[in-house]
Amino acid sequence: MMQKIQKFGGAMFTPVLLFAFAGIVIGVGTLFTTEAIMGDLASPDSLFYQCWNVVLQGGWTVFNQLPLLFAVALPIGMAKKQNARCCMEALVLYLTFHYFLSTMLSQWGSVFGVDFSAEVGGTSGLAMIANIKTLDMGMLGALAISGIVIYLHNRFFDTELPDWLGSFNGSTFVFMIGFFVMIPVALLAAFIWPKIQLGMFAFQGFVKSTGALGIWVFVFLERALIPFGLHHILYSPFYYDNAVVPGGLYSYWANKLPEIAASTESLRSLVPQAGFTATGFSKVFGCPGIALAFYKTARPEKKKQVLALLLPMTLTAILCGVTEPIEFTFLFIAPPLFVVHALLAATLSTVMYLAGIVGIHSGGAIEMASLNWIPLMANHWKQYLLMLVIGLCGTLVWFLVFRFLIVKFNFKTPGREDDEGVKFYSKQEYRDKQAAEKGGAAANSKQELAAKILEGLGGKDNIVDVTNCATRLRVNVKDISIVQPDTYFKSIGAHGAMVKGKSVQVIVGLSVPKVRAQVEELL
Structure with missing residues (x-):
């Protein structure tokens, strides 16, 4: 099920x-x-x-x-x-x-x-x-x-x-x-x-009456369900259907943009229901704090390598609102950190709501700019300045909390692994590694990655079906015992893999549709 x-x-x-x-x-x-x-x-x-x-x-x-x-x-x-x-x-x-x-x-x-x-x-x-x-x-x-x-x-x-x-x-x-x-x-x-x-x-009516508590619970559940791939089911009725406003919050907010732009009242007083789309604050402000904590706690000899890994992940989270690459780098090796991350995300969103800052804030900076900052800056710039201050304070909190927990409990986050064989590869390092193994022959990265993923999943005879979301290849397999561990998928250029029952989610990144196409071609 x-x-x-x-x-x-x-x-x-x-x-x-x-x-x-x-x-x-x-x-x-x-x-x-x-x-x-x-x-x-x-x-x-x-x-x-x-x-x-x-x-x-x-x-x-x-x-x-x-x-x-x-x-x-x-x-x-x-x-x-x-x-x-x-x-x-x-x-x-x-x-x-x-x-x-x-x-x-x-x-x-x-x-x-x-x-x-x-x-x-x-x-x-x-x-x-x-x-x-x-x-x-x-x-x-x-x-x-x-x-x-x-x-x-x-x-x-x-x-x-x-x-x-x-x-x-x-x-x-x-x-x-x-x-x-x-x-x-x-x-x-x-x-x-x-x-x-x-x-x-x-x-x-019930959801609207819960106020800040409702925002906190909603955002916490949205983050907490990410490992199970069920967060879309939670937020979709709120964002795109009639759970809190007719037509969903995205459509409702966009329709009200001219009215909001012309008003000088606080954003929360104009559309209080829009607080439920506050899930993006942890993406724009939380992920940089996490990345900085990973870099700061990495071994000196691995800092350069970790930086190459974290930069594209962090920029993807900030700009596009896609957080799976960075979140899944520590979800498997340090689950308590992910729980803390969900708690901090809910708290930051609630603070923003209490400060009167609401809107379409579920994605990254690009989406936030197009549906909030650009059309509303003229009359609401003070609130967005406050949002920046609160967000940067949140970044600092994420950094301090994660750095403390990583050092205190010796979590093996990127750059702190005991096993020297476990390595994170940038795209270029992965291509160079594959080329060296094949005598310098150039490899098609998507085809090669798809082949390696299929191999790690136990071969094509072990595959039941293949789908994908924004960053993950979702595969149901017949025999989970022959699927390679998370470290294997990281070593071939993916960001890791999560196993739940007979379902495997391989974290590929934003290129996952092309990788899925290559996997299906191999199948």
């Missing part, structure tokens, strides 16, 4: 990879179309405004079609065969489901307790999905329908029909079965979902 949950969490991350660029476009577009910032240049009648508005509306594509995006993207990570065809099946059956549901509500809405004549949005519980007026089931509804389609695809795609029915094989057969399955599913949704919506409204 844990393997399936981890695989599901990784699959959910696939569409999230699009959000960084979309967020930048919306942030910049909002900046140049806000009169409070740009003055008369951003007047709706000006050509400047109109041109930037074209760009801005294009940037909204991802956020305006989130349910559809998740429904189509889930099969990429979950389908066991013919992923592309499964994506097509998920799209058409998701739309079919909503056409069924829309027709049922238009004819018998009162039976289900739904006022189908109401305007979409707000508390009506209705939404427009691909121009279909239907129940607002958000991302959860999309994932449920997509999950049903994936099951049908995995079960029936390879079904062999008689020759005279040959044209109904494959995706057509899946669609035929799914078409009739969607009718009772739509009927069930019409009965159940309005009741769930009432519960969701109550839950939103």
Whole structure:
């Protein structure tokens, strides 16, 4: 079960990879179309405004079609065969489901307790999905329908029909079965979902009322679930669905940017719910403190090597908000440090919230700049200056705490290993090592790394399936006993590996999609 949950969490991350660029476009577009910032240049009648508005509306594509995006993207990570065809099946059956549901509500809405004549949005519980007026089931509804389609695809795609029915094989057969399955599913949704919506409204009220304590618990759990690959499941309903605000915090915040930019009130007083996206403060301010502690406590002869390892990891965390490379360098060898890291992350986020600093702060500096600093600096620069001061104090705390714990308990963090055979390699060192072993022959780094990873996983016959998230190759294996230890994967150029049951997560970095492609080619 844990393997399936981890695989599901990784699959959910696939569409999230699009959000960084979309967020930048919306942030910049909002900046140049806000009169409070740009003055008369951003007047709706000006050509400047109109041109930037074209760009801005294009940037909204991802956020305006989130349910559809998740429904189509889930099969990429979950389908066991013919992923592309499964994506097509998920799209058409998701739309079919909503056409069924829309027709049922238009004819018998009162039976289900739904006022189908109401305007979409707000508390009506209705939404427009691909121009279909239907129940607002958000991302959860999309994932449920997509999950049903994936099951049908995995079960029936390879079904062999008689020759005279040959044209109904494959995706057509899946669609035929799914078409009739969607009718009772739509009927069930019409009965159940309005009741769930009432519960969701109550839950939103509860979460909003928890204040700083709610922020602390949320951020701590988000960090603590990273080793299990389940953090996406925790934050996705908050960020991209209706857990605390309609449409998710990303969409909600972006819509309110012009209003926030024009106000001089504190950010928390304007959008207090945005405190739940404070998970990025530990990435921008905490990871540099961790890296500095690793460097400071490393052996003198290894400092240069450790610095080469930590620089790209730290910059990736600060700029892109991807922390797995640096976090997984100490998670396996010093788990208590990771618990401390989660506690510090929750505390820093709570302090920021109490200081009135909220916004879209779940990613790295690039995302923060595009959705916060650039469009809001004019009227909120004092708060961002305070954020910098608090953040740098946090960096110092991370450094002091980690340095103390590393020395006190002699944790074997990078550069402190007793085993001289355990070594961290930079990309260039790895390539030189491989070239030397092969008599100086040049190696294709991605192909070579994929081959070595496959070897460390026990060979292709030991592989059940392969997926990936932003930085990790997620593999389910048949026999975990023949999988190499964490030190092996570090020695071949990866950042390590984590084993949970029969699931192995190899930390590769941001190039993991290319490495996965090479692994699948070898398989």
